[in-house]
Amino acid sequence: MTTSTRLCGPLRDDPEADDELQQRVLMYLTTADHISVRSLAVSAHSGIVTLCGTVPTFYVRQLAIACAGRVAGVRAIIDRIEARLNNGQQEPVRPK
Secondary structure, eight states: OOBOOOOOSOOOOOHHHHHHHHHHHHHHHHTSSSGGGGGOEEEEETTEEEEEEEESSHHHHHHHHHHHHTSTTOOEEEEEEEEBOTTSOBOOOOOO
16 A cells, blocks of 8 residues: 655645545546446545555556546545455555
8 A cells, every 4th residue: 555645735624625526536537448446435535535445456556546646636645455366366566
């Protein structure tokens, strides 16, 4: 799991803005070319987006993180996505 650290300014508690950001990220993921990205759970708080779920490969995991990062208002991403191969084994983490 990784966390992006591009935070700027104070965190604000605005539930309506959090819900709107969550919906924008979900909408962006549903338009992604890879269908397994569409099944991820998304939450947002003060511009920090958390992605949870399982995808079939490390590539799809990176794709989901990149997609979420393109949404306006995303200040950071908490990655709780697990890459699992079709046989149920966890894909090895590749170095950055």
